[in-house]
Amino acid sequence: MLEAGRKSEAGITLAKxxxxxxxxxxxxxxxxxxxxxxSAGGCPAPWWLRISTVNCLDQHVEKSPxxxxxxxxxxxxxxxxxxxxxxxxxxxxxxANTLKKYGIQKGDRVAIYMSVxxxxxxxxxxxxxxxxxxxxxxxxxxAESLAGRIxxxxxxxxxxxxxxxxxxxxxxxxxxxxxxxxxxPSIKHVFVAQRTDNKVHMGDRDIPLxxxxxxxxxxxxxxxxxxxxxxxxxxxxxxxxxxxGIVHTQAGYLLYAALTHKYVFDYQQxxxxxxxxxxxxxxxxxYVVYGPLCNGATSVLFESTPVYPDPGRYWEVVQRxxxxxxxxxxxxxxxxxxxxxxxxxxxxxxxxxxxxxxxxPINKExxxxxxxxxxxxxxxxxxxxxxxxxxxxxxxxxxxxxKAEIVPAMAMRPFFGIVPVLMDENGExxxxxxxxxxxxxxxxxxxxxxxxxxxxxxxIDAYFKAYPGYYFTGDGAYRSHKGYYQITGRMDDVINISGxxxxxxxxxxxxxxxxxxxxxxxxxYPHKIKGEGAFAFIVLREETAHxxxxxxxxxxxxxxxxxxxxxPDHILVVKRLPKTRSGKIMxxxxxxxxxxxxxxxxxxxxxxxxxxxxxxxxxxxxxxxxNSS
Ligand code: 7RM
Numbered sequence: 091m092l093e094a095g096r097k098s099e100a101g102i103t104l105a106k107x108x109x110x111x112x113x114x115x116x117x118x119x120x121x122x123x124x125x126x127x128x129s130a131g132g133c134p135a136p137w138w139l140r141i142s143t144v145n146c147l148d149q150h151v152e153k154s155p156x157x158x159x160x161x162x163x164x165x166x167x168x169x170x171x172x173x174x175x176x177x178x179x180x181x182x183x184x185x186a187n188t189l190k191k192y193g194i195q196k197g198d199r200v201a202i203y204m205s206v207x208x209x210x211x212x213x214x215x216x217x218x219x220x221x222x223x224x225x226x227x228x229x230x231x232x233a234e235s236l237a238g239r240i241x242x243x244x245x246x247x248x249x250x251x252x253x254x255x256x257x258x259x260x261x262x263x264x265x266x267x268x269x270x271x272x273x274x275p276s277i278k279h280v281f282v283a284q285r286t287d288n289k290v291h292m293g294d295r296d297i298p299l300x301x302x303x304x305x306x307x308x309x310x311x312x313x314x315x316x317x318x319x320x321x322x323x324x325x326x327x328x329x330x331x332x333x334x335g336i337v338h339t340q341a342g343y344l345l346y347a348a349l350t351h352k353y354v355f356d357y358q359q360x361x362x363x364x365x366x367x368x369x370x371x372x373x374x375x376x377y378v379v380y381g382p383l384c385n386g387a388t389s390v391l392f393e394s395t396p397v398y399p400d401p402g403r404y405w406e407v408v409q410r411x412x413x414x415x416x417x418x419x420x421x422x423x424x425x426x427x428x429x430x431x432x433x434x435x436x437x438x439x440x441x442x443x444x445x446x447x448x449x450x451p452i453n454k455e456x457x458x459x460x461x462x463x464x465x466x467x468x469x470x471x472x473x474x475x476x477x478x479x480x481x482x483x484x485x486x487x488x489x490x491x492x493k494a495e496i497v498p499a500m501a502m503r504p505f506f507g508i509v510p511v512l513m514d515e516n517g518e519x520x521x522x523x524x525x526x527x528x529x530x531x532x533x534x535x536x537x538x539x540x541x542x543x544x545x546x547x548x549x550i551d552a553y554f555k556a557y558p559g560y561y562f563t564g565d566g567a568y569r570s571h572k573g574y575y576q577i578t579g580r581m582d583d584v585i586n587i588s589g590x591x592x593x594x595x596x597x598x599x600x601x602x603x604x605x606x607x608x609x610x611x612x613x614x615y616p617h618k619i620k621g622e623g624a625f626a627f628i629v630l631r632e633e634t635a636h637x638x639x640x641x642x643x644x645x646x647x648x649x650x651x652x653x654x655x656x657x658p659d660h661i662l663v664v665k666r667l668p669k670t671r672s673g674k675i676m677x678x679x680x681x682x683x684x685x686x687x688x689x690x691x692x693x694x695x696x697x698x699x700x701x702x703x704x705x706x707x708x709x710x711x712x713x714x715x716x717n718s719s
Contacts (some may be wrong), residue, residue, distance in 0.1 A: 141218075141315050141317065141321075141340040141341055141344060142215070142218040142219075142315075142321055142340055142344050142380070143182060143215045143218045143219040143312055144312050145344060145348075145384050146215060146218075146344075146379075146380065146383035146384050147159075147175060147178060147179040147182060147215065147383070148179065148312070149386075150175040150383075150386045151175050151176050151179050153386075154175065154386070155174060155175055155176035156174050156175075156176065157174060157175050157386065157388070158172045158173065158174055158175075158388045159173055159174060159175045159177075159178045159383060159388065159389065160172070160173040160178060160208050160211060160388070160389055160390075160391055161173075161362070161388060161389070161390050161391065161411055162206075162207055162208050162391045162393065163390055163391060163392050163393060163394065163407055163411065164255070164393050164394070165255045165256055165257065165258065165393045165394045165398065166255075167394075167398075167399060167403065167406065168410070170410070170411065171208065173208045175386075178208065178211070178212060178215070178383075180308050181208060181209065181212040181303070182212045182215040182216050182219060182310070183216075183219070183306075183307070183308050183309055183310035184303040184304075184306040184307070184308055184310075185209075185212050185213055185216035185299070185303055185306075186215075186216035186217075186219040186220050186310040187306040187307045187310050188216075188281070188297075188299065188302040188303055188306045189216055189217070189220060189222065189247070189281075190220055190310075191302070191306070192247065192278070192279050192281075192297065193246070193278065193279075194217075194220065194222050194246060194247055195220070195221070195222070196220060196221030196222065196313050197221060197222070197223065197320075198222045198223070198246045198247075199222070199223045199224075199225060199243045199244055199245040199246060199323075200213075200217050200222050200223070200224050200225070200245055200246065200247050200248070200249060201224075201225050201226075201227055201236070201239065201240050201243070201245040201247070201248045201249070202214060202217075202224055202225070202226045202227070202248075202249045202250075202369075203226075203227050203229055203236055203248055203249070203250045203263060203266070203267055203270075204226075204229060204249060204250055204251050204254070204263070204283070204369075205229045205251060205254035205255070205256065205261070205263070205285065205368075205393055206368055206369050206374070206378070206391045206392065206393050207251075207285065207391060207393065208391065209251075209283050209299075210226075210369055211369070211378075211379055211383075211391070213249045214226065214322070214369070214375075214379055215379075215383075216310075217322070218321060218322075218340075219310055219312045219313065220310070220312075220313050221313035221315055221319065223243075223320045223321070223322055223323060224322045224323075225239060225243050225245065225322065225323050225324065225325070225335065226322070226324060226369055226370050226374075226375070227239050227325070227370060228368060228370025228371060228653075229254050229261065229263055229368070229370060230261075230368075230370070230653050230654065230655065231370075231652070231653045232266070232649065232650050232651060232652060232653055233266045233267075233269035233270040233650075234270070234650065234651045234652075235333075235651070235652055235653060236266065236267065236270040237269075237270040237271070237272075237273060237274055238332060238333070239325050239333070239335070240270065240271065240274045240276065240277060241273075241274055241276070242325075242332070242335055242543065242544065243323060243335055243543055243544075244276045245274075245276060245277060246276060246277065246278050246279070247277065247278060247279045247280065247281060248267050248270075248271065248277060248279075248280045248281070249280075249281045249283070249299065250263050250264055250267045250280065250281070250282055250283070251263045251264065251282070251283050251284070251285040252264050252282055252283070252284050252285060252286060252288060252289075252290040253285055253286045253288055253290070254285060255285060255286060255393065256393065256394065256395060256398075257394065257395040257397075257398040258398055258399070260286060260288070262290075263285075264280075264282055264290040264291075265290065265291075267280055268280075268291070268293070277295070278295060279295050279296075279297055280293075280295055280296045280297065281296075281297050281299040281302075282296050282297065282298060282299055283299040283300055284298075284300060315340050316340070317339070317340055317341030317342070318339050318340070318341070318342075318540070319339060319340050320337055320338070320339055320340075320540075321338050321339055321340045321343055321344070322338055322375065323335040323336060323337045323338070323543050324336050324338070324371075324372055324375065324478055326372070326477075326478040326479070326591055327584055327591050327592050327593040327596060328552055328582075328584065328593055329564070329582035329583040329584050329593055329594075329595065330583070330593065330595050331548075331593075331595065332596070333593075333596070334542040334543075334545070334548065334549075334552070335542060335543030335544065336478050336479055336539045336542060336543075337539055337540050337541045337542065337543050338481055338537070338539060338540070339540050341536075342481070342536035342537055342538070343380070343481045343482075343536070343537050344380055344384055345536050345537070346481050346482040346535065346536040346537025347375075347376040347377070347380040347381035347384065347481065347482045347537065348380070348381050348384035348385050349482075349506070350376075350381065350482040350483040350486075350505055350537075351363075351376070351377060351381030351382055351384075351385055351387070351482075352381075352385055353488060353505070353506075354446070354472055354474060354483050354486045354488060354489075354505070355415045355417070355444050355446060355472070355489070356415075356443065356444055356470070356488075356489035357382075357385055357387060357415065358414075359386065359387075360388075361387060361388070361414040361415060361443075362387075362388045362390065362411055362412055362413050362414050362415075362441070363377075363382045363387045363388065363389050363390065363413075363414065363415050363417075364390040364392070364407070364408065364411070364413035364414075364415060364416045364417065365377040365378045365382075365389070365390070365392075365415075365417040365418075365446075366390075366392040366396075366404065366416075366417065366418045366419075366422070367417070367418070367419070367448075367449075369391075371478075371590075372476075372477070372478040372481075373417075373448055373449065376481065376482050377417055378390075378391060381482070390407070390411060390413060392407070396418075396422045396425060396426055397425065397426075397429075400433070401425075401426050401429035401433045402433040402434070402436055402437060404416070404418070404422075404426070405433065405434050405436070405437040405439060405464070406436075406437050408437065408439050408441065408442060409437040409438045409439065409441075412441040413441055413442065414441055414442065414443050414444070415442075415443060415444045415445075415446065416442055416444075416445050416446070416464075417445075417446035417447075417448065417474075418446070418447065418448075419447070419448060419449040419450065419588070419589040420447055420449065420450055420451070420452040420453070420456050420589070420621060421449070421450065421588040421589050421619060421620055421621055423447070423452070423456045423459065423460050423464075424453070424455075424456050424618065424619050424621075425619050427455070427456060427459045428619075431463050434463050434464055435463075439464065439465075439466065442464075442465060442468075442469050443469055443470070443489075444469055444470050444471075444472065444489050445460055445461070445464060445465050445469050445470070445471045445472070446471070446472045446473075446474055446486075447460065447471065447472070447473045447474065448473075448474045448476070448483075448589070449586070449589030449590075450586045450589045450621045450622075451499070451577055451578070451579060451621070452473055452499050453499065454498055454499050457471065457473070457498045457499045458498060461498070470487070470489040470496065471496065472486045472487050472488070472489065472496075473486065473487070473499060473500060473501050473502070474486040474501065475501035475565075475575070475577050477563060477564075478539070478591070479538065479539040479553065479563075480531075480535075480537060480538060480539075480563075481536075481537025481538060481539065482505075482537040483505055484504065484505055484508045484510075484531065484535075485501040485502065485503065485504050485505065485508065485510060485575050485577070486501055486502060486503070486505065487500075487501075487502040487503060488503070497570070497572075497574055499576070500570070500574050500575065500576045501575050501576065501577055502574045502575060503574065503575070504575070507533070507535045507536070508531060508533075508535055509531060509532040509533045510529060510530070510531055510532070510567070510575060511529075511530050511531070511532050511560065512525060512526065512527030512528065512529060512530070512567060512569055513527050513528040513530055513557050513560070513562075514527055514528075517556075517557055517558075520569075523569055523570060523571045523572070523573050524569070524570060524571045525568070525569055526566060526567065526568045526569075526578065527566065527567070528556070528557070528562065528563075528565075528566060528567075528581055529562075529563045529565045529566060529567040529575075529577070530557050530560035530561060530562050530563065531560065531561040531563065532559075532560055532561075534561075538561065564580055564581060564582050564584060565577055565578070565579065565580055565581065566578040566579060566580075566581045583595060583677060585612075585613075585614035585622045585624060586614070586621055586622050587614075587617075587620050587621070587622055587623060587624065587655050587656070588619075588620045588621065588655060589621065590655050592624075592652075592655075592656055594611075594612040594613060594614070594624070594677070595612075596652055596656070597610075597612045597624055597626065597648055597652065597656055597658065598610045598611065598612050598626075600647055600648045600651040600652055600656075601626065601628065601644050601647060601648060603647055603651070604640065604643060604644055604647060605631075606630055606631050606632075606634070606640050607628050607629070607630060607631070607640065607644065608629055608630075608631055609628070609629040609666075609667055610626055610627065610628045610629070611626070611627045611667050611675045611677055611680055612624050612625065612626045612627075612658065613625055613627075613677050613680045613681045613684055614681070614684075615660075615681075615684035615685060616685065617659070623658070623659040623660070624656065624657070624658040624659060624660075625658060625659065625660045625662070625680075625684045626644070626658040626660065626661045626662070627662050627664050627667060627680055627706070628641075628644070628661055628662070628663055628664070629663070629664060629665065629666060629667060630663055637663050641661045644658075644661060645657045645658070645661075660684075660713075660717075662709060662710060662713050663709070664705070664706050664709050665705060665709075666702060666705070667680075667702075668680065668697055668702045668703065668706065669697070669698050669702075670696045670697060670698060671696065671697075671698045673698075676694075676696075676697065678692065679691060679692075679694065679697075679703060679706075680706070683706055683707060683710050684710070688703075688707055691703060
């Protein structure tokens with residue numbers, strides 16, 4: 091337990107705890123009015139109804155307060171910080187009380203714009219503890235993206251760091267928040283924690299977070315929540331329009347995250363679980379924070395990158411922290427594979443039992459390398475398919491499976507309670523094996539999203555319209571002759587860059603801001619490391635010698651309106667886009683062009699002018715020749 095007045099390893103000086111660290115799980119909060127913290131009052135609801143933070147913190151604090159909850163592997167190698175369950179509960183309660191002091195109440199929305207750290211986890215859990223809804227925004231998103239999410243969700247406050255640190259570089263988080271909240275009237279307060287020693291500008295609504303936390307009470311009685319109350323929302327991209335705020339609720343989400351964490355990764359008590367995802371994505375929510383903490387695991391928070399300070403970083407961390415389960419993205423594996431085996435073999439990986447892959451299809455080469463080189467052919471490798479909307483893993487092999495049974499690069503089998511079906515073009519269920527179709531799920535499951543914030547109709551339209559009575563995932567899949575599933579990729583205009591999901595329409599909308607570029611169309615193309623990259627076709631208002639300059643401007647616009655990872659790798663100027671007679675852009679044709687399948691263009695009879703196909707193919711050929719020389 092932390093001592094009063096001592097600087098905790100998480101970088102916070104704590105005030106004297108009240109009432110001798112009395113356990114906060116007992117139901118001693120009178121329903122109305124402020125609880126008198128020293129006395130035991132009525133018992134409004136059993137403790138287990140105070141769903142998320144009690145399950146993630148208090149139940150473990152009671153049994154084993156000194157068990158390590160989080161190991162914060164900071165950007166600077168070898169500077170890991172251990173945080174026990176008791177300490178995390180303390181941080182969470184102080185943060186929760188600070189939020190309360192500044193008027194945040196049950197049902198209010200709070201944006202978290204932070205890099206991965208114990209304080210970020212505490213911020214999520216603090217919201218949960220007081221019944222506020224957190225919406226974590228990946229700290230790589232631009233000010234405009236952050237503002238869009240804050241406005242859509244109507245956040246009252248933002249929690250951020252002065253700066254972030256990643257790959258040896260500092261990231262100006264607070265400055266980005268300042269820029270974002272300029273036009274967000276709903277924001278009353280910005281809580282600023284210190285990740286670095288640098289001072290940043292503090293305005294009227296800015297509150298130094300740690301300073302407040304040291305003054306705050308270390309006990310915060312958890313709010314009683316209904317199982318269907320909202321726990322958090324998280325924005326994700328769709329094929330059209332702005333990112334949507336996917337809503338997850340208290341009990342079902344937590345249950346599903348915890349159960350899948352236990353069974354898919356064969357988690358055993360005492361294991362050190364290493365999911366290297368950022369908390370800004372659903373993978374971080376479910377398998378860095380909620381799943382592992384609910385199960386009382388020790389969860390690793392990885393702040394750095396796979397190649398900092400060198401391409402051995404992951405495996406050096408595995409050795410030093412004795413990680414038992416390692417969960418990461420194929421894009422990182424593909425990147426590391428290029429640096430060679432020495433970087434892996436240098437380190438002792440005997441602690442590893444299970445390896446996991448998530449976020450995008452894993453190609454056979456990456457799967458084999460992950461399995462043979464990293465896992466020494468000894469560890470189970472689970473390719474896990476799921477989505478922001480599903481809350482947790484839906485299709486994955488289970489380690490209990492005969493290892494020989496696991497087929498490389500296959501997500502394999504549905505998790506308990508998941509009923510996958512494949513649909514044909516006519517909306518009929520495809521029976522039998524060795525077939526492909528649109529992947530749907532036939533029955534609800536505890537972790538499924540409940541709605542899109544502020545737009546339930548959009549929720550219905552996006553997921554339940556295409557195949558009435560079924561949840562449509564947006565992905566295509568193949569069912570093998572043995573009945574195993576393999577995900578073949580998105581069937582809509584969503585692309586997946588380095589495991590980050592993005593709507594091509596978002597990139598197009600951003601580029602539409604350029605006055606010289608009246609029309610654009612973006613499609614995904616296969617990229618060796620990133621999985622997919624964005625390829626943009628643009629039409630210029632008039633012929634110009636400055637096309638290269640305009641392309642650079644477009645890249646800047648996309649980075650500032652969305653995020654750096656969204657910037658197209660290729661921008662090709664064409665005279666016009668392929669359109670149907672009703673004026674719809676046929677992105678399908680452009681996809682054929684960039685995947686070099688132009689010999690099989692499919693049906694082009696609905697094109698307004700079929701000669702556009704040759705025009706674009708010629709432009710593409712020229713572009714390729716120019717760029718390969
Ligand atoms: C967890 C996550 C979801 C989309 C999904 C797929 C793709 C995810 C796999 C995968 C093939 C996998 N949530 N996807 N996992 N494709 N194999 N194992 O990534 O909401 O950000 O993205 O990602 O297209 O629909 S997400």
